[in-house]
Amino acid sequence: MRIGIIGPSKNEIMSFIEKLSDKEVSSFAMLDFYRGSYNSIDVVALYSGVCKVNASIATQILIDRFNVTHMIVVGVAGGIDRRLNIGDTIISTELAYHDVDDGILTEYHPWMKNIYFNADSYLINLCRKIQSSKLVTQNIYFGRIVTGEAFISDFGRGHIINKYNPLCVDMESASIAHVCYVNNIPFLAIRTISDTENESGTEVFEKNCVSASINSINVLEKILEII
Template sequence: MKAIRIIGAMSIEIKMIRDRMVVGSKKQYAGFTFYQGKYKDLNIVLTTCGVGKVNASSCTQILIDRFNVTEIINTGIAGSLNEKVKLLDIVISDNVTYHDVRQEQMKTCFPFKEFFTASEQLKNLAVKAYERTLHDSYNYHVGRIVSGDGFICDDDMKRGIVEIYNPHCVEMEGAAIGHVAEINEVPFIIIRSISDNADNNAPVNYEEFEELAANNSARLVLNILDEISS
């Protein structure tokens, strides 16, 4: 039976999913709260990891160690790093990496990988889930997502990240979740909706679009669950 584990960084990113689950129990480990329950016929554990790479990796490892896991889905918001990726668009991860760790270090230190690759099956399910919505107000993109321990809101920093990594968007948890999932041989997917453009105007855009973007991402995750259930 599918045992799907869903992680958001903040409560706003998982609220829509929690509201549609039948929660059977709530457990706490190391300060993280894990909601166990059902969505249709699927066994779900839903949690928030908090902001940043260490929180995300700690929470992911607890999920894997404490709960039977067949897939991990990370949902949330991000800043666009590609001119084709507009506010409220969806980004589905192809691969993830850190923008604040040197590429040489990634390749020469354990686990000796520059990128962590998302599950092809989950990626295809995410595309199908988007297409089921027939949504004409925002688009989806499949591509690289980069993570780092800082909110990117500076034009020069944005340009530097784009030049090195050519990513679709930037956030603060996805690569850590993908990293831990991959070394544990657990399939994963990172889903993001765009709240800002990671530029000098990012704080203003973020305030306006945070909730809308969080709900876009969560809605796609629910559609993925519908695809798996059917």
């Protein structure tokens, strides 16, 4: 088993990378890949850069160059479901794009039956064990994540809720799931809420990015300790 771990930004992943033992760094496509071990699990981790294309580049390199067997993305997300508070962690069950026409996925490669990518059931079940055993202190929710390269306005929020009814929105997870789908690689997204409808804006995001990311990394570390 070798797990690829992606954080979109340095703030979202570097505190985990610093804990890896026996680190080796390789560079491809202007990205630095850190291979090492955590709890004797072989991992390759990096920060990919934000948005879909950057995340997709990193994902395919992890598969082609490092032969990862599983893929996990960690980081922050904007809360859509009104139950969510800053610091709550979302575990993906299924993922979709909110800014890609449905037919792109169903009428062209990869000719999907619907627009949703499923997260890996084994990794989801590990997170359920973490939740039930109270191995982390934050609230954990399981559900749908949608991805797009836009900051969500009130109008956009209504459209996303009506069509997708997700728990949260981010800028990378569905694209990573897309690459994993066509390569048959098990995938999971772990995203912690950094901003909500009531607490939004650049200042809120910047204030909460590091602390929210730590919550996602805590879940990741527990996975690696029980997998």
